[in-house]
Amino acid sequence: MESRISWRWLFGLLVLPAVLIVFYRRYIPETPRYLLSKGKIDEANRVLSILASGRLKHKNLVVTPYLTKDDQTELKREKVKLGEIFKGKLGRRTVAVGIAEWMTVGAQITLRVLMPTILVEQGYSIAKSLTFAMVMNFGDLGALAASVFGYYVRRRVVLTVGSIFACGAGLAFGLFSNSVVLILVLGAIFQFFVLLLNTTIWQYAPELYPTRVLAFWDLPLHFLELLEF
Template structure:
C-alpha cells in the first residue's frame, strides 16, 4: 500500500475537496481482485481494438481478389479508418469528461462492433467504406478511454504500471495474435468460411464478439470514484470506493463506508468542465510537450510497420519471408510493453522516455546501417520494436497523469490524436524518402525523430510516485485564477 492510513480514517476533514479524499482513499486500498478484473475488462477491449484495427490489412489481398478493387481503393479504406479514429478520439474525450469514463468505454465498444458487422455484411465498396468509418470512430477512443479509467482507479504506487500494461494486450499480444488469427481464418479455415469470396467477411464478423464485453462493462465495470466526486456524486463515489476496498465489483448490498463526508460545500463542489483548458496555461505546456512526444514515437512506429515489408523485399527477401520477419520482430514489441510495465512501477517517466528515445535512436541507426543479413534483420528489428513499445507504453502511463480529473479524458485524447495524425502523414514522407534515398535515409529520419522526442520529454513534469491531485495542483490553481 502507498499510505499508512486505513481507508476509514481518510474522511473529508483531511483534504480540501472530495477528489483529493478519493485519491487518499485509493492510495490506502491495496491492488486486489476488483482491480485485476477491471484491468482485464479494459485490456480485453484494447486487445480486440487492435485486432479490428489490423483486420483491413489482413483481408486486403482477399478483398482485392473478390471485388477486383485497386490498391489505391484499398488504401482509401485505411485512410477513412484513420480519419475516423481521429474524430473518435476527440468525441470520446468529450464524452468521457461529460458523461463518464464507463459510458465512453461502452460507447466505443458498441460503435466499433456495429461497424465490424456492417463490414461483414457489406454488399459493395461504398457500404464497406461506411462500415470502416464507423469502425474508426469506435477504435479511436477505446484505448484513450481505457488509459483514463485505469489511471483513476488504482493507487499512486501501481497507477503507471497498470496503465502501461494496457499496451501488453494492445500493442503486444494484439499485434501478434491479429495476424495469426487472420492467417487461420483466411488460410486453413478459409474453405470452411466460404472460400476467398466470403472468408474475409467472417474475419470482420468474428470480431463482433467483443459486443459481449459491452454487457460486462454495463453490469460490472464501475465509474471511477474520482470522476463521480468531481461531479458532486458523493454517495456513488463512496459506493465504488467501498466495493474496491472489499475487492468486489458486484454490489452485494453491504453497508457503504462514508469515506467522503458529503456535508460541507468543499467536498460536494461540482468541477466545471471546460475542455479548452488543455490549450491554456500550465496544461498547454503539458499538452504541447506530450503532443511532440506522441507525434515522434507513433509516427516512427507506424512508418516502420508500413514500410518494413517493402524494405525487406527491396533487400531481396520474398514477400512471404518479409512478412514472417516482420511478425518475428513484433515479439520485441511484446517484450517492450512488458518492460514498460515494470519501468512504470520503479522508474521516473522522464528518465524512461529520455533513455528509451536515445536507445531507439541508436537502434534505428543500427538497423539502417547494419541490417545486412537475416540474423541482423531479426535481432536489430526486434530490438528497435522493443524500444518503440517501451516508449509508447510509457506515454500511455504518462498522458492521463498530466491532466486534472475534470478534463483528463479530453486531454489524454488530444495527446493520442497526435499519434494518429503522425501515423497518417509521416509514412507518406518516409515512403517518398525511401524511393529517392533508400533505407538508410528512412532510419536516419526515424533516429532524428527520437532525438527530438528525448528533448521534448524535458518539458513535461515528472509524475512517478506522485498522486494525481498533487501533480495537477498547479493546474487547478491556474484554472481557478482564470475563472474556470
Template sequence: MVLLGVFFDALEQNAVGLVGPVLRESWGTSAAELGFLNTITFTAAALGRLTTGIIGDKMGRRAMLTVNLLLFSLGALICAFAPVYAVVAIGRFIVGFGLGGEIAIAVTMMSEFFAARHRGTAVGIINVTAGGLGNMLAPGFGVLVFTMFSGPDRWRWLFGLLAVPALLVLFYRRFVPETPRYLLSRGKVDEANLVLNRLASGRLRGELGEPKHYITAVDSGERVVPERNRLRDVFAGGLRRRTLSLGVAVCMSYGAQISILSLMPTILVAQGHSITKSLVFTLVMQSGSLVGALVASTAARYVARKVVLTVAAALGCAAAFAFGFLATDVALILTLGAAVNCCIITLNTTIWIFAPEQFPTRVRAFGTSIILALGSLAGGLTPMLAGAAFDSYGMAGMFTLIGVLFVGLAVSVQIPPETFGRPMEEDGPEAGK
C-alpha cells in the same frame, strides 16, 4: 475486461500491414492505396479519441468502452464483406474511430482506478497487452489465418475474425464500473463509495454487505459538487505547455511505430521474402514490443517518467541508425528490428502513463485524448513519409527519418513537469489556473 479490449485493438491496428501483401496480390492495390488505408484509419482514430474524451468527461468513462468496441467490430465486418477498395476505406474509418476512442478511455480509466504507487504499472499493463502481446502476436494471427484459408480473398477472413470482440460487449456492461474519481468530480459521493465497496470486496456483481463510507463530503480529496468541464483549459495556463509538449512527443513515437508496423511486411516482401516468411520475421521483431512494454511497466514503479523517456529515445535513435545502415542479413534485421520496437513501445507506454497524470479529473479524459489524437494523426501521416524515404533512399533513408523522430521526442519530454510518485491531485487541479 479493459485489457481484452485493447488487445483486440492492437490486432486491428496491425490489420492493414498484415493484409497489405495479399491485397496487392488479389486486387493489385498500390503501395499508395495501402498507405491511404493507414492514413484514414489513424485520422479516424484521432477523431474518435477527441470525441470520446469530450463525452467521457461529460457523461462518464464506462459507457464509451462499449460504444467504441462495437464501432471497431462493425468496421471490421464492413471490411470483410467489402466489394471494392472504397468500401474497405469506409470500414477502416469506422474501425479507426472506435479503436482510437477505446484506447484513450482505457488509459484514462486505468489511471483513475489506481493510487500513485501502482498507477504507472497499471496503465503500463495496457500496453503490455496491446503494444506488447497484441503487436507481437498480430503477425502470428496473420500467418494462422492465411494458412487456414487460401485463395485471393483470404484477407477477408482476417478482417472478419477481428469482429469477435463484439462478444465482449455484454461483459463490459455487466462488470466494468465507473471510476470513483470521475464520480467524485461530479459530486456523486454515494456512487463512488459503492464502487469502492465493490472493488474492496472483489465482487462487481451481486449483493454487498454493510457498505463502508470510504469518502465523505468532508474528507474526500476531490470536490463533491459537480466541477465545470471547461475543455479549453487544456490549452490555457500551465496545461497548454503540457498538452503541446507531450503532443509533440507522442507524434514522434507513434509516427515511428506505425511506420514500422505498416511498412515492414511489405518491405520484406519487396526484398524477396515470401508473405508467410515476412510475417514470421515481423513477429520475431515484434517480440521487442513485449519486452519494451514490460520494461516501461516495471520502470514506472521505480524510475522517473522523464528519465525513462529520455533514455529510451536515445537507445531507439541508436538502434534505428544501426538498422538502417548495418542490417544486411536476417540475423541483424531481426535483432535490430526487435531493439527498435522495444524502444518504441517503452516510449509509448511511458507516454500513456505520463499523459493522464498531467491533467485534473474534470478534463483528464479530454486532455489525454488530445495527446493521443495527435499521435494518431502522426501515425496516419508519417508512414507516407517513411514510405517515400524508403522508395528514394532505401532502408537507410527510412530509418534515418525514424532516428530523427526519436531525437525530437527526447527534446520535447523535457518540458512538462515530472509526476513520478505524486498523487494526481497534487498537480492536476491547479495546473490550469
C-alpha cells in the same frame, strides 16, 4: 475463391479481443469522483477500497470510509472549455506530450506498415518480408513491459531510458541489419522500445491534467497523429 477471402478471416479474428471488453468492463469500477458528484458516497468508498486493495476481483472486501458527505459539498462542477488545454501550463503540457506521442506513433506505424517495403527494397521476397515483419511484432511485449514498469519506475525514467534504447536499436537496424538474424532481433528490439514508449505516454499524459479536463486531453494528440498522414 477461398484463397481470395482467406485474409478476411484474419481481420475477423483480430476483432475477437475487442469483444472481450463487453465482459471485462464488468470488473472495471466507476470513477470515485463521478460517484461522489452523484451523491453515491458509499459506492465511491467501495471503489476506493477496491483500488486500495490492488485487485479488481476480491472476496470479503473491507470498505474504508475515505469520503463523507462533507467531501461532496466541496466538489464543484466546473464547465470545461476545450481551449484550456492549449493555454498556459496545460498548453505547454499538451504540446510536449503531443510531440512525444506523434514521434512514437510515427515510429510504430513506420515499422508496422513500411517494414515489408523496406525489406523488399533490400532484396527479400514479399513472402519473407511479411514473415519477418510478423516475427518482429513479438516486440509488442513492450506494451506489457510498460504496464509492469508503471508500478515500479517513474514515468520520466522509463521515457528517457526507453528513448535512448529505441534510438540505439533504430540506428543499429539501419547500419547492421545485413543478415536475417540481425533483422529479426534488432527489429523486434526496436518494436519493443517503441511500444514501451507509446504505452508509457498514454499512462503518463492523463496524470498531467486536472481531473475535470481529462476527457479532453487526448483530442489534440489524435489530431497530431492524423497530421502524419
